[in-house]
Amino acid sequence: MLLIIGWQTYNLARDGGMSVGEASGQLALVGLLQFLPLFILTPFTGLAADLFDRRNLARLTLLGQIACAGVLAAATWQDAMSLPLLFGVAIVLGVVRAFAGPAYSALAPNLVPPKLLPQAIALSSIAWQTGSIVGPAMGGYLYVVAPALPYVVAAALFGVALIGITAIKDLPPRKPRSKEAPIKQIRDGLIYVRDNKMVLSTITLDLFAVFLAGATALFPVFARDILQVGATGLSQLAMAPAVGAAATALLFSFRPLKSNVGPMMLIAVAVFGLATIGFAFSRSMVLSLALLFVVGAADMFSVYIRQSLIQLHTPDEKRGRVSSVSQLTISASNEFGDFFSGSLAFLIGPVAAVALGGVGAVITVGLWTVLFPVLRTTRTFEPPEELQEHEHTQSLIQEKKDTKPGTEGT
Template sequence: MSSETSPFRIANFRAFWLARLAMTLAQYAMMLIIGWQTYNLGRDGGMSVGEASGQLALIGLLQFVPLFLLTPFTGLAADRFDRRNLGRLTVLLQLLCAAVLAGFTWQHAISLWVLYGVAVVLGIARAFAGPALSALAPNLVPAKILPNAIALSSIAWQSGMIVGPAVGGVLYEVAPALPYGAAGALFAISAIALSFISDVPRGKPKSPAKPIKQVREGLEYVWRNKMVLGSITLDLFAVFLAGATALFPVYARDILQVGATGLSQLAMAPAIGAALTALWFSFRPLRNNVGPLMLLAVAAFGMATVVFAFSTSMPLSLAMLFIVGAADMFSVYIRQSLIQLHTPDEKRGRVSAVSQLTISASNEFGDFFSGSLAFLIGPVAAVALGGVGAIATVALWAVLFPVLRTTRTFDPPEELVEEDHARGETAPRDPAKEGA
């Protein structure tokens, strides 16, 4: 990547990148330990594998419900208020959650009810954070290097997913409260980094429509734009069905029998695959056959999930999870580039909110689905069935959304380019003046 095409030449993007890295490190260190404590509290309390899996399902559901209820309005907030301030407030709320968990764990008073309550608050924080930060990123760089910025932003996210669980697992072995303390410090760094982002140009709504109407406009835009709708819902159903991450504590303790250290390795494997894929795209951006390649990546995601489900070998399990992460990042890179470049800036907050809702449905509600299915038919069958479902989703979406099969480049429609140029507010006017 040349200096002219590197988003890191823009100071605002550098601050954003650091903020996202610190926040993701904290989130994944914290969430790994929340899942581990939840599962162990259930098992040590006399629950069966299936019953303890049900507790993991409940943690996912409690995070999803506030996201589901609040997302339409959090997207509107991202379009109407300063996205930097929203980001800072949500990071500080997550810092508070880390402090509560650290305190209860330190006092040996952690319980399922404490974990349930924190899960709800985390769901509220993430409901606001996702649309605000996703919609902020395109305002920081020129449109022509946005795919590079998305790849680099994904590196921060995936790096956090790699290092976060590793740090969480290691620190938990030293002292159970230590991962939460480290997470709190990282959230503080993230809030400070967001404070260094200067005021940036952004699109403004065309008319002072009432809030409910603006929410409806965002939903209608997603429904009309089949590229955006197909990309968002492909991820929704594929990851919803094939999400195995919620059951990592089950595999670590009762199937692969590798303990807390192995749990960290299971969580790291898909993140390593994803980070390496994002790193590749940051230097070699994808330019051709983006739609067909996204479909193939999701199919590979499903196939690797099926193999992981039946594996009783730690090396094979890690290899399959590596492929899962690489394939997922491949599709994420394409999907996010298409969604951002095919959406007008004045609607990006609301469209990002819809995307956030589907990501949450596929992740947190997917965790609930996987845990519930594991309770009914066992963890191995649940993961395998989900992988098959992801493959079937690809086949069905290729028929329902032919635009996904025929899209060759990231280039947005001409009318959208003309609209953004006329508005002149979708990217920094002069990167040098933005602190390059």
């Protein structure tokens, strides 16, 4: 759905007489409008994921996305699409995704044992990336058949996801809600991220690397005016990194990474930056697709390690808040990164903007290697012993409470 939003935004701008740079600026605005709600709401959405049933939050976010897809489908069908409408939907999607990210991330560790979490994250990533492959593959071609069709299909698929979330019935009992003031709980979550160097370093590495080297927002520019491959080519450009990511996730589902996880994450981000530089200068569709495949594979390599480390190095009662901070940085690197890339393309052109971003990602790896020694020294996903003992103690306390008459987990 986001791919077609970008495509329609860019085409409306270009057909309205804007230059390539000016139309790139409209893509930047779409990214900014999605990021701002996430930036404002993130502290509260993380707390919501820790206080309320995460399944219900997920259901509400899916209903919101169904509504957005329906509005866009109707406007496109009636030939009433406009830039203000696209910008308005971008804001709503930003709000919805602000609540969705922490809810989904914090829910996963409740569904599988800790030892199986890295494999579960890999399998979840396969499902996600499969959607990222099939979605863009369908999106461009469906748009050629009927411009409203991608949104109709998106609404239907969100409905399928809603059925899946509803099917989750039983979860392990959660600790009673904290009686502390909400602001203090939010502050505690932020302090935990700040003080845990492992969590802080992995979150911020992704933030700066992807923020600088994000090329996806400019795919419509490359598809229409640089590679000149049209809507179907746009689908292929969007598919290529997703295929690389899915292949990497599939590999990890069978052969999970067990050693040198920190150094491997640094290497993966460096490769991500180098492949992005190559894509910027490529004028061959085949070479561009190959480089984007590498971009996606390297990004998934990094995501797999980052998510595993964050989830396993965070106590359950703080996972929602920590996940919300992680979600904010992901959004900053993606949506706000789209704004940065589009703005930079407006100033210096799309090719220079993408290339400069790739250089920035490589420089970030060098800096983080020095600033956060924990990244280059971390060998396994195992959390520190004190956290394992804390989780075990909390589990025993909860079991005792659950055995008391009239006591139920929340």
